[in-house]
Amino acid sequence: MPHTEHRTIDFFAEGALPAPRTTPAEAEHIAAQNLGIAAHANSLGSQQDANFALRDGAGSVLAVLKIANPAFGPVEVEAQDAAADLVASAYPELRVATVLRHPDGTPRRTTVDTDNGLAVARLLRHLPGDALSGPRHLSPGTVAAMGTIAAKMSTALRDFRHPGLDRVLQWDPRHSDRVVAHLARHIDEPDRRTAVQDATAEAWARVQEVAAALPQQAVHLDLTDDNLIRRPGSRPPMPDGVIDFGDLTTSWAVGELAVSLSSMLHHDGVEPHHVLPAVRAFHAVRPLSAPEAEALWPLVVLRAAVLVVSGRQQAAVDMDNAYATGALDREWHVFEQAVRLPLPVMTRLITDAVDLAGVPVAADVPELPLLRGIATDGIAVLDLSPDSDSMDGGAWLDSDAEDAYAAAALTNGAVATATRYAQARLSGAPALSARSGATVPTGIDLRLGRATVLQAPGAGEVLASRAGTLEITHGAFVLTVSFPATAPAVAAGATVRAGDDLVHLPAGSRARLTLRGSDSPEVPPLVRPEYAAGWLPLTADPAPLLGLPATDRTERADLLERRGAVFATVQEHYYAAPPRIERGWRHFLLSTEGRSYLDIVNNVTPLGHAHPRVEQAVARQLRRLNTNSRFHYASVVEFAERLTALLPEPLDTVFLVNSGSEAVDLGLRLAIGASGRPDVVAVREAYHGWTYASDAVSTSLQDNPNALATRPRWVHTVDSPNSYRGRHRGTDAARYAPEAAAVIDGLAAAGHPAGAFVSETFYGNAGGVALPDGYLAEVYAAVRRHGGLAVADEVQVGYGRLGHWFWGFEQQQVVPDIVCVAKAMGNGHPLGAVITSRQVADRYREQGYFFSSTGGSPVSSVVGLTVLDTLRDEDLQGNAVRVGGHLKNRLRVLANRHPVIGTVHGSGLYLGLELVRDRTTLEPATEETAELCDRMLDLGVVVQPTGDHLNILKIKPPLCIDTTAADFFADTLDLALTQLGHAG
Numbered sequence: 001m002p003h004t005e006h007r008t009i010d011f012f013a014e015g016a017l018p019a020p021r022t023t024p025a026e027a028e029h030i031a032a033q034n035l036g037i038a039a040h041a042n043s044l045g046s047q048q049d050a051n052f053a054l055r056d057g058a059g060s061v062l063a064v065l066k067i068a069n070p071a072f073g074p075v076e077v078e079a080q081d082a083a084a085d086l087v088a089s090a091y092p093e094l095r096v097a098t099v100l101r102h103p104d105g106t107p108r109r110t111t112v113d114t115d116n117g118l119a120v121a122r123l124l125r126h127l128p129g130d131a132l133s134g135p136r137h138l139s140p141g142t143v144a145a146m147g148t149i150a151a152k153m154s155t156a157l158r159d160f161r162h163p164g165l166d167r168v169l170q171w172d173p174r175h176s177d178r179v180v181a182h183l184a185r186h187i188d189e190p191d192r193r194t195a196v197q198d199a200t201a202e203a204w205a206r207v208q209e210v211a212a213a214l215p216q217q218a219v220h221l222d223l224t225d226d227n228l229i230r231r232p233g234s235r236p237p238m239p240d241g242v243i244d245f246g247d248l249t250t251s252w253a254v255g256e257l258a259v260s261l262s263s264m265l266h267h268d269g270v271e272p273h274h275v276l277p278a279v280r281a282f283h284a285v286r287p288l289s290a291p292e293a294e295a296l297w298p299l300v301v302l303r304a305a306v307l308v309v310s311g312r313q314q315a316a317v318d319m320d321n322a323y324a325t326g327a328l329d330r331e332w333h334v335f336e337q338a339v340r341l342p343l344p345v346m347t348r349l350i351t352d353a354v355d356l357a358g359v360p361v362a363a364d365v366p367e368l369p370l371l372r373g374i375a376t377d378g379i380a381v382l383d384l385s386p387d388s389d390s391m392d393g394g395a396w397l398d399s400d401a402e403d404a405y406a407a408a409a410l411t412n413g414a415v416a417t418a419t420r421y422a423q424a425r426l427s428g429a430p431a432l433s434a435r436s437g438a439t440v441p442t443g444i445d446l447r448l449g450r451a452t453v454l455q456a457p458g459a460g461e462v463l464a465s466r467a468g469t470l471e472i473t474h475g476a477f478v479l480t481v482s483f484p485a486t487a488p489a490v491a492a493g494a495t496v497r498a499g500d501d502l503v504h505l506p507a508g509s510r511a512r513l514t515l516r517g518s519d520s521p522e523v524p525p526l527v528r529p530e531y532a533a534g535w536l537p538l539t540a541d542p543a544p545l546l547g548l549p550a551t552d553r554t555e556r557a558d559l560l561e562r563r564g565a566v567f568a569t570v571q572e573h574y575y576a577a578p579p580r581i582e583r584g585w586r587h588f589l590l591s592t593e594g595r596s597y598l599d600i601v602n603n604v605t606p607l608g609h610a611h612p613r614v615e616q617a618v619a620r621q622l623r624r625l626n627t628n629s630r631f632h633y634a635s636v637v638e639f640a641e642r643l644t645a646l647l648p649e650p651l652d653t654v655f656l657v658n659s660g661s662e663a664v665d666l667g668l669r670l671a672i673g674a675s676g677r678p679d680v681v682a683v684r685e686a687y688h689g690w691t692y693a694s695d696a697v698s699t700s701l702q703d704n705p706n707a708l709a710t711r712p713r714w715v716h717t718v719d720s721p722n723s724y725r726g727r728h729r730g731t732d733a734a735r736y737a738p739e740a741a742a743v744i745d746g747l748a749a750a751g752h753p754a755g756a757f758v759s760e761t762f763y764g765n766a767g768g769v770a771l772p773d774g775y776l777a778e779v780y781a782a783v784r785r786h787g788g789l790a791v792a793d794e795v796q797v798g799y800g801r802l803g804h805w806f807w808g809f810e811q812q813q814v815v816p817d818i819v820c821v822a823k824a825m826g827n828g829h830p831l832g833a834v835i836t837s838r839q840v841a842d843r844y845r846e847q848g849y850f851f852s853s854t855g856g857s858p859v860s861s862v863v864g865l866t867v868l869d870t871l872r873d874e875d876l877q878g879n880a881v882r883v884g885g886h887l888k889n890r891l892r893v894l895a896n897r898h899p900v901i902g903t904v905h906g907s908g909l910y911l912g913l914e915l916v917r918d919r920t921t922l923e924p925a926t927e928e929t930a931e932l933c934d935r936m937l938d939l940g941v942v943v944q945p946t947g948d949h950l951n952i953l954k955i956k957p958p959l960c961i962d963t964t965a966a967d968f969f970a971d972t973l974d975l976a977l978t979q980l981g982h983a984g
Contacts, residue, residue, distance in 0.1 A: 007073040007075070008073055008075065008076055008163075008164065008166050008167045008168075009071050009072055009073070009076065009167050009168065009169065010167075010168040011168050011169055011170040011175070011179070012168060012175075012178065012182065013168075014071050016313065016314075016317040017048045017069050017071055017314075018048075018116065018314075018317050018318040018321070019046060019047065019048050019049055019050055019069065019318060019321055020049070020050040020067050020069065020070065020114040020115070020116060020119055021050075021114070021115050021320075022050045022052075022067055022114065024040075024041040024042065024043055024052065025041075027041035027043075027050070027052040027054075027065050027067070028040065028041045028054075030065065030067070030110070030112055030121055031052075031054055031063075031065050031123070034110040034112065034121065035065070035108045035110060035121070035122070035123050036102070036108070037054060037062060037063060037108075037123065039054035039055055039056060039062050039063075040054070040055045040056075040057075041053070041054055041055075041065065042055065044064070045322070045323030046323055047310075047311075047314055047321070047323060047324050047327075048069045048246070048314070049066060049067060049068055049069050049246060050066075050067040051064060051065070051066050051067075052064065052065040052067075053126070054123075061126040061128075062126065063100055063123040063124060063125065063126055064097065064123070064124045064125075064126050064243075065121060065122075065123060065124075066121065066122055066123075066124055066246075067112065067114070067119050067120075067121045068119050068120045068121070068122075068246065069116075069119065070114055070116045070117040070118060070119040071116075072119075072120065072246070073120075073164075074109075074111070074120055075162075075163055075164040076164040076167060076248075077109065077120045077122065077164070078162070078164055079162040079163070079164025079165055079248055080164070080245035080246060080248045081098065081099040081107060081109075081122070081245075082160075082162060083157060083160055083162070083218060083220070083245055083248050084096050084097060084098045084099065084242075084245050085098050085099075086156055086157065086160055087152075087153060087156045087157065087242065090152070090155070090156040091152045091156060093240065094149065094152065094240060094241070094242060095127050095229065095240055095241035095242070096125070096241070096242050096243075097124045097125050097126075097127055097241070097242065097243040097244065097245075098124070098125050099122055099123065099124055099125075100122075100123040100124065100125060107122060108122055108123040109121070109122040110122070124243070127229045127241040127243060128232050129229045129230045129231060129232040129234075129241060130229070130230055130237075131225060131226050131227065131228065131229055131230070131243075132146070132225035132226075132228050132229075132230060132237055132239055133224075133225045133226045134225075134267075134981075135266070135267060135268045135979075136237070136267060136268065136979070136980065136981040137267055137268045137269045137270065137935060137976075137979035137980055137981075138225075138264055138267050138270055138274070139236045139931050139934060139935070140274075140277045140577075140934070141236060141238065141277075142236055142237055142238060142239070143264060143274065143275060143277045143278045143281075144277040144278060144280070144281040145238050145239050145240075145281070146223070146225075146228060146239060146260050146264070146278050146281075147257065147260065147277065147278030147279060147280070147281035147282040148281045148282070148284075148285055149223060149228060149239060149240075149242065149260075150223050150256050150257045150259075150260045150278070150282050151257075151281065151282040151283075151284070151285035151286040152285060152286075153219075153220050153223060153242070153256060154217070154219070154253055154256045154257075154282075154286045155285065155286050157217060157218040157219065157220070158217050158218075158253075159217075160217070160218040161218070162218070164248075165218055165248065165249055165250045166250070167249045167250075169221075169247060169249050170183075170306065170310055171221055171222065171247045171249075171259075171306065171310075172221070172249055172251045172255075173207075173251060173252060173255045173258065173299050173302050173303065173306075174251055174252060176200065176203075176204060176302035176303075176305065176306050177200060177201075177204045177302075179306050179309065179310065180196060180197065180200040180302075180305050180306065180309050181197075182309075183309035183310060183312070183313045184196060184197055184309055186309060186312035186313045186316055187308065187309060187312050188312075192308075192332070195335075195339070196305045196308055196309065196335065199301050199304075199305055199335075199338075199339045200301075200302060200305045202298075202301075202343060203298035203299070203301040203302045203305070203343060204298075204302065206294070206295070206298040206343055206347075207295050207298045207299060207302070209294070210291035210292075210294050210295050211252075211295075213289070213291035214252045214253070214254060214291055214292060214295055215252070215253045215289075215292075216250055216251060216252055216253065217250065217251075217253045218248065218249070218250055219248070219249065219250070219251050219252075219253060219255055219256045220242070220245060220247065220248060220256060221247040221248065221249060221251060221255060221256065221259055222244055222245075222246065222247040222259060223242065223256060223259060223260045223263075224259060224260065224262075224263035225263045225264065225267070226244075226263070227242065227243050227244045228241065228242060228260075229241030229242070229243060235925075235927035235928055235931070236927065236928075236931045236980075252295070252299070253292070254288065254292040254295055254296055254299065255299055255303075257278070257279070257282050257288075257296060258296055258297075258299035258300045258302075258303055259303055260278060261275045261278060261279070261296075261300050262300050262303040262304050262307070262334055262338065263334070264278070265300075265304070265333070265334045265337035265338060266330045266331075266333045266334045266337070268978070268979040269935075269938075269939075269975075269979045270337070271337065271340070271530070272337060272338075272340055272341055272346055272349075272531075273349065273530040273531060276349070276350070276353045279296070279350055279353050279354060280353055280354060283353075283354040287354075288354055288356070290351075290356050293347070293350050293351045293354060293356050294347055294351070296347070296350055297338075297343055297346040297347050297350060298343055298347075300338050300346075301335075301338045301339060301343065303338075304331075304334045304335040304337075304338035304339070305335060307331040307334055307335065308331050308332055308334075308335050311324060311327055311328050311331045312328065315328060341531060341534065342521040344520060344521060344534075344538055345521075345531060345534035345535055345538070346534060347534075348533065348534040348535075348537045348538065349531060349533055349534035352533040352534070352537075353533075357533075357537065358537075360536070360537055360540070360553065361476070361517075361540060362540055362541070362544075362550065363474055363475060363476075363477050363515050363540040363541070363542070363544065363545075364458065364474060364475035364476075364477075365544060366457030366458055366474075366498075366544060366545050367457060367458045367498035367499075368455060368456075368457055368458070368498045368499050369455075369457065369545065369546060369547045370454055370455065370457050370513070370542075370545040370546055371416065371446075371452050371453075371454065371455075371546060372452065372453040372454070372455045372499075373452065373453070374415050374416055374452060375415075375547075376546070376547035376548060378414060378415035378416065379414065379415065379416045379417065379418050379546060379547075379548065380406075380409035380410075380412075380414035380416070380417045380418070381417075381418055381419075381420060381548065382402070382405055382406060382409065382417050382418065382419050382420070383420065383423075384401075384402060384405070384419060384420070384423070384425040384426060384427050385420075385423050385424055385425065385426060385592070385594075386424065386426045386582050386583045386590045386591065386592050386594060387582055387583070387592070388426070390405045391426045391427070391583065392610070393585075393610075393612055394585045394586065395427075396426040396427050396429060396585070396590070397431055397585075401427045402419075402425075402427050402445075405417075406447040410447065410449040414449060415448075415449050415450060416446055416447060416448050416449055416452070417446070417447045417449075418444050418445070418446055418543070418546060418548065419441060419444055419445045420441070420444070420543075420551055421441060421442070421443060421444055421539075421541040421542060421543060421550070421551050422440060422441065422442075422532070422536055422541065422551050422553055423440075423441065423551060424439045424440050424529060424592065424593050424594035425439050425440075425441060425526070425594055426439070426583070426590060426594050428526055428594060429590065429594045429595060429596045430596060431588060431596050432596070432598060432940070432964065432965060432968040433596070433940055434939040434940055434972055434975065435528075435939075435940075436528050436529055436530060436593075436595050436940075437528065437594065437595070437596075438524065438526035438527055438528050439526060439528070439529060439593065439594030439595070440526060440527050440528070440529050440532040440535075440536070440593070440594070441525065441526055442514055442516075442523045442524065442525060442526070442527060442535055442536065442539045443480075443512055443513050443514035443515070443523075443525060443539070443542055444512070444513045444514075444541075444542045444543060444546070445510065445511075445512050445513075445525075446510065446511040446512070446513065446546075447508075447509075447510050448505055448506075448507060448508065448509045448510070448511070449507060449508075450507045451504070451505065451506050451507045452504075452505050452509075453501055453502075453503075453504050453505070454481060454483075454501075454502040454503045454504075454505060454511070455498075455499050455500060455501060455502060456472065456496040456497060456498055456499060456500040456501075456502055457474065457479075457498065457545050458474060458475075458498045459495070459496065459497050459498060460472045460473040460474055460479070460495070460496055461473045461493075461494070461495055461496075462490050462491065462492050462493060462494045462495075462496060463478060463492065464492055465488045465490055465491050465492040465494075466488075466492075467485045467486060467487050467488075468482060468483060468484065468485045468486070469481070469482055469483075470483075470488045470490070470502055470503060472490075472496065472502070473518065474515065474545075476517065476518055477515045477516060477517060477518060477540055478515070478516055478517075478518055478520075479513065479514070479515055479542070479545070480512075480513070480514045480515075480516070481502070481503065481511055481512070481513055482511065482512040482514075483503060483505055483509060483510070483511040483512075484505070484509055484510070486503060486504070486505065486506075486509075487503075488502060488503045489501040489502055489503055489504065490502055512525060513542040513545065513546075514539065514542065515539055515540040515541070515542050515545075516538055516539050516540075517538050517539070517540075520538040520539070521538070523535060523538060523539055529593035529594060529595060532593075536553075559580060560573075560577075560578070574942070574944060575933075575934065575937060576934075579591040579592075579593065579595060579597070579937070580592045580593075581597075583609075583610070584599065584602075584605070584608075584609025584610055585608070585609050585610050586608035586609060586610075586611075586958060586960050586961075587599050587608055587609075587957050587958045587960060587961040587962075587965055588609070589602075589609070589942055595940070596940065597937070597940055597941060597942045598940060598941045598942065598957075598965055598968060598969055598972075599942050599957055599958060600941060600942060600943040600953075600954075600955055600956070600957045600969060601942055601943060601944050601954060601956060601957070602956070602957065602958055603796060603801060603823055603824060603910070603956040603957075603958075604823050604824070604827075604828050605827050605828045605958050606799055606800070606801065606824040606827060606867070606871065606876060606958060606959040606960075607827045607867060607870050607871070607874070607876065607958065607959070607960060608958040608959075608960040609828075609958065611827060611870065613866055613869075613870050614827050614829075614863060614866050614867065614870070617862050617863065617865075617866040618829070618859055618862065618863060620862075621635075621858055621859045621862045622859060624858075625858050626857055626858050626859045627857060627858065628851075628852075628853045628854065628857060629656065629852070629855065629856035629857060629861075630851070633858055633861075635858055635861035635862050635865060636656070636856045636857075636858070636861040638861070638865060639656075639856070639861040639862075639864045639865050640654040640656070640856075642864075642865060642868050643833060643835055643864075644835065646806060646807075646868075647807070647819065647835055648815050649815075650837040650838070650839070651815070651816075651819060651835050651836060651837060652835075652837060652838055653835065653836055653837060653838045653840075653841040654833055654834070654835050655670075655833065655834040655835075655836075655841070655850060655852075655855075656831070656832070656833050656852060656855040656856030656860065656861075657822075657832040657833065657834065657852050657855040658830040658831065658832055658852065658854060658855050658860075659689075659822055659830055659832050660688075660689055660694075660793075660795035660796075660820065660821075660822035660823055660832055661688075661689025661690050661691045661694045661695075662689075662691060662694075662822075662832055662852075662855075663689075663795065663820035663821060663822050663832040663833060663834050664688045664689045664691075664693070664694040664697070664758070664791075664793055664795070664820045665689060665691040665692070665693040665694045666820075666834045666850070667758070667791045667793075667818045667819075667820040667834050667836075668680060668693045668694070668697065668756055668758060668791060669693065669844070669847070670789075670818055670834065670836055670840055670841070670843075670844055671755055671756035671758075671788070671789040671791050671817065671818055671840075672755045672756060673843050673844055673846065673847045674789060674839075674840040674843040674844075675755035675756065675787050675788050675789055676755065676787075677752075677753055677754065677755030677756075677787065677788060678714045678755055679714050679715075679716060679747060679752045679753065679754045679755055680696075680697055680714060680715055680716070680754060680755060680756045680757070680758060681716050681717070681718060681740075681743065681744055681747070681754045681756070681757045681758070681783065681788075682697035682698075682699060682715060682716070682717055682718075682757075682758050682759065683699070683717065683718055683719075683720060683721065683740075683758075683759040683760070683763075684699045684708070684717045684718065684719060684720045685699060685700055685701070685720040685722070685765060685766055685947075685948050686698060686699055686700060686720075686759065686760055686763070686764075686765050686766075686793075687700040687764075687765040688758065688760075688793055688795075689795075696711060696712050696714075696715050697715055697758050699711070699717055700765050700948060701948045702946075702947070702948055702950060716743065716747060716754065718736075718739070718740040718743050718744075718779075719736055719739060719740065720763075720766065721733065721736035721737070721740075721763070721771050721772055721775055722763065722766055722769055723769065723770075723772055724769060724902070724903055724905070724914065724922075725914075725922045733772040734772055734773075734774075736772055736775060737772065737774060737775045737777075737778035737779055738778065740775075740778075740779045740782070741778055741779055741781070741782035744757065744779070744782040744783050744786065744788075745782060745786070747786075748786040753786035753787060753788060754783050754786065754788045755787075755788050755789065756783070756788055756789050756790075756791050756818075757779055757780065757782075757783040757788060757789075757790055757791065758791040758793060759771075759776070759779075759791075759792070759793060760793045760794075760795075760796065760797065760808070761776065761792050761793065761794055761797060761807065761808030761809040761811070761812060761816075762796075762797040762802060762808040762811060762907070762910065764796040764797060764910070765946060765947070766905075766912075766946075766947055766948070766952070767905050767906070767912025767913075767914055767946055767947045767952030767953075767954060768905040768906030768907070768910045768911050768912035768952075768954070768955070768956070769905045769906070769912065770811065770905070770906070770907065771811075771812060773812075774812070775812065776790070776809065776812040776814045777812065777813065777814050780814055780816070784817075789817035789818060789840065790814070790816045790817045790818070791816065791817065791818045791820065792807075792808070792809050792816035792818065792819045792820065793820050794807055794808055794809070794819055794820060794821045795820060795821060795822045795823050795832075796823060796910070796956070797910055798819075798821045798823075798824060799821070799823075799824035799825065799867075799871065800824075800871060800876060800877030800880060800908075800959065801824065801880060801908055801909055801910045801956065801959065802880070802907045802908040802910055803877060803878075803880035803881035803884050803885070803907055803908025803909065804881060804907060804908065805907075806877060807819070811907070817836060817837065817840060818834060818835070818836045818840065819834070819835045819836070820832070820833075820834050821833050821834075821835070824867070825863075825864055825867060826860065826863050826864065826867065827863065827866075827867050829859075829860060829863040830854070830860070831855075831860050831863060831864055832855070871959075874960065876959040876960060877908075877959070879909075879959055879960065879961075879962075880908035880909040880910075880959050881908060882963075883909065883961055883962060883963055883966050884906075884907065884908040884909040884910075884911065885908075886963055886966055887909075887911065887955070887966040887969070887970065888904055888906070888911055890966065890967065890970035891904045891911070891913055891955075891970060891973075892904050894970065894973060894974055894977070896984075897974070897977075897983055897984055898974075898977045898978075898982045898983055898984060899919065899982070899984045900915050900916065900917070900925055900928060900977065900982040901913060901914070901915060901916075901977075902914040902915060902916035902919055902922060905952070906955070909955070909956060909957060909959055909961065910955075910956050911955035911956070912946070912947075912952045912953065912954060912955060913952065913953040913955060913973075914947070914951060914952045915928055915929045915932070915951050915952070915953070916951065924947075924949035924950075924951035925951050926945075926949050926950050926951045928951075928980070928982070929945045929950060929951045929952070929953065930945060930950065931980060932953070932976055932977065932980060933945060933953070935976045935979065935980060936972060936973065936976050939972045939975065939976055940972065941968075941969055941972050941973075943955070943969075955969075
């Protein structure tokens with residue numbers, strides 16, 4: 001077929017576009033003879049064109065040879081190259097596959113003969129880096145970057161004009177209905193064909209409602225994961241490169257974003273709500289209009305439908321095209337995700353994301369209450385939210401929690417009970433689930449304590465009437481009442497007036513009330529919180545039908561922004577977009593959206609969150625007395641006695657404080673005062689606290705990037721005794737102790753003998769790494785022979801967390817001179833202690849006096865006693881041995897499947913999973929660890945990184961965690977690592 005200069009494609013005239021059948025040898029000939037480049041050609045995938053990577057003898061890619069489909073004329077190719085040049089000029093930070101040029105500036109283009117006619121061949125710039133294609137999960141940052149690139153493309157091409165844009169492409173959303181009608185016959189399965197046709201019809205109708213208001217312009221129209229190239233070395237993958245302008249045309253501008261969104265939907269673990277960061281990012285650069293926001297998701301559905309039918313057609317006409325045939329399952333998955341939720345739901349979710357959502361519409365005020373003869377004050381409103389007292393004591397885990405709460409209210413005199421509209425119900429939250437539960441109600445549930453008639457609240461038409469269900473109009477809404485299988489008193493099609501009987505319900509009946517817009521789809525009784533902003537605008541609160549006030553849904557200022565406005569910025573929070581946590585129970589944390597998270601980081605609460613024994617002891621003591629420890633009362637004495645009984649001789653004297661930082665600070669002061677020597681030796685890569693003295697000996701670069709350079713002169717450091725990634729590894733780790741001892745001896749020889757050596761007894765900040773055997777014995781001996789004291793930081797590992805040992809120093813078979821402990825002591829209550837000998841403690845008198853207002857207060861002492869009692873009575877140290885050992889074995893097995901796992905550190909329930917990019921070089925997988933933590937949160941697990949490289953998952957959950965939860969953590973970790981592409 002000969003080219004004419006200005007001929008452009010009309011897909012419907014062509015019918016099919018099989019890719020040119022060009023062999024690598026032919027490609028090499030074209031490149032050498034026509035385009036002046038001698039290279040080896042490797043075929044690249046394409047649905048309708050032929051693409052080849054041209055490599056030199058060393059394997060480096062010199063350029064990409066693109067042979068356009070013969071149906072595309074030269075003017076179209078010229079438009080594509082001009083558009084690529086324009087985008088590259090407008091946004092230099094984007095790498096763009098522009099056409100390569102001869103020394104005289106002319107494009108390296110030529111015309112070649114193919115089996116389907118003449119085709120344009122040209123050399124394009126090769127962009128190093130992989131495409132985003134494949135099943136790998138896309139992080140929110142990657143998704144947002146895709147949206148930003150789409151917006152920049154749209155902005156750059158807004159005023160671009162060229163005769164080569166006048167094309168009729170199957171990918172142009174303006175022709176979606178025609179394409180599906182034309183190609184649907186290629187879908188062999190009748191049910192799938194019908195699904196695609198029905199979805200297309202609905203989406204097309206939605207788009208046509210706003211089509212006249214949609215701006216049109218030049219669009220790339222193929223900014224998919226296949227055509228966005230990641231920046232080399234970026235982790236997680238971040239796109240900064242754009243290839244393949246082959247679908248360039250004029251179309252609706254918002255289609256640029258719709259195409260990009262659709263390509264995200266096949267990635268592992270990506271649901272429709274996961275694309276919202278791209279929508280927000282696009283809107284931030286190139287604002288969406290209200291009509292565009294309304295059209296966006298219908299266009300995603302249309303794109304998905306076109307992908308399915310086009311892929312089936314291409315596979316039929318080009319059976320040897322592995323790229324096309326291999327994409328069929330992926331394209332169907334995109335379609336399934338696109339139609340997963342009703343169009344109005346996704347549209348409202350999008351408008352909410354970009355602040356284009358309108359004010360929620362309230363239903364008309366009823367003329368009469370729905371419940372005849374039941375006064376408003378006879379209805380008990382049930383609070384099932386995470387803030388509710390009814391959820392205390394783990395009640396949310398009981399399957400009959402709602403029934404029990406309602407029954408209690410009816411027993412206490414209520415005539416009926418009603419739940420709250422739009423308020424997340426913790427009672428609907430699954431405890432361990434990688435997927436959030438449906439917790440947000442779209443209506444109200446009633447329980448009746450006596451026989452009642454439901455009467456029409458106003459004039460309306462009965463839309464449906466059958467046993468168990470009644471639908472009646474109420475202004476612009478439809479009231480749906482679900483109830484036991486009782487025949488309604490009205491028939492479908494009837495018109496009712498206010499006060500007419502609707503249905504007679506006996507005592508004990510339950511009913512569900514929902515108000516949805518008359519043109520809205522059916523609404524589930526409960527929806528997942530991620531989609532609540534899409535579902536709720538389609539509904540209204542039924543509470544006024546009962547005479548109750550509507551739920552206050554007024555949006556307040558964002559709590560995270562308020563925190564940032566009043567909190568010092570150095571007081572960081574977990575996660576960039578953290579869930580709001582207002583409740584905990586055992587090893588669970590609960591968000592205000594009713595999402596349950598497995599807590600893997602809280603060594604502050606060894607007994608578990610909200611332990612009733614602690615709560616009762618604190619409440620009892622607060623009712624009686626709470627004052628400072630200079631008063632005389634029993635609990636402080638009993639607590640101090642219990643602490644010393646847990647420690648070997650001569651550790652028999654206790655100081656009580658409020659935190660680990662204070663404990664370490666005091667411990668150092670005691671050591672310096674008792675020894676009379678101000679110099680202190682500390683271990684590198686450790687964290688001990690934020691007070692002056694505890695910060696001075698903290699050398700963790702994550703807590704203070706300038707830690708080593710800003711130490712006061714009295715602090716001296718020794719090598720981190722890390723047997724995995726330290727200077728001495730494996731059996732060579734035995735060298736750390738004599739080297740540290742040599743440093744201590746050297747200080748003494750120089751006239752500055754150390755007054756104290758301070759270290760964690762089990763290397764916590766480095767990720768739960770055990771110290772080399774005999775390390776503390778040799779180092780303690782060195783500091784003591786020069787008159788110094790050994791200070792043990794047990795703040796993280798003490799209190800049985802290691803399982804086999806109650807104290808970390810027991811693992812090293814040593815006895816410190818001073819023990820500093822906190823965290824676990826109070827199960828979340830601020831409580832710390834320093835335990836030493838009477839001899840050392842008495843020397844403090846020579847420096848002044850010690851007093852802590854609330855350290856050792858009656859409440860603190862009672863808390864401390866209760867924690868010790870519960871640790872013993874519930875055998876939580878034994879649980880650390882059993883569950884911790886099981887979990888460590890599970891993690892070791894995972895290491896066989898995921899090369900990114902370097903090793904598993906730790907003991908008991910103090911574990912560390914170290915992630916590396918290479919098991920030989922041990923290059924830290926810092927960015928991968930951060931991405932993994934974010935993905936784990938999405939899957940229902942709170943876990944965080946630690947270590948100087950932030951590449952170690954710190955695994956230190958409440959000691960009450962059970963095997964079921966440990967297995968959930970391991971299984972979820974396996975899933976997340978697989979989704980993020982780390983499986984071997």
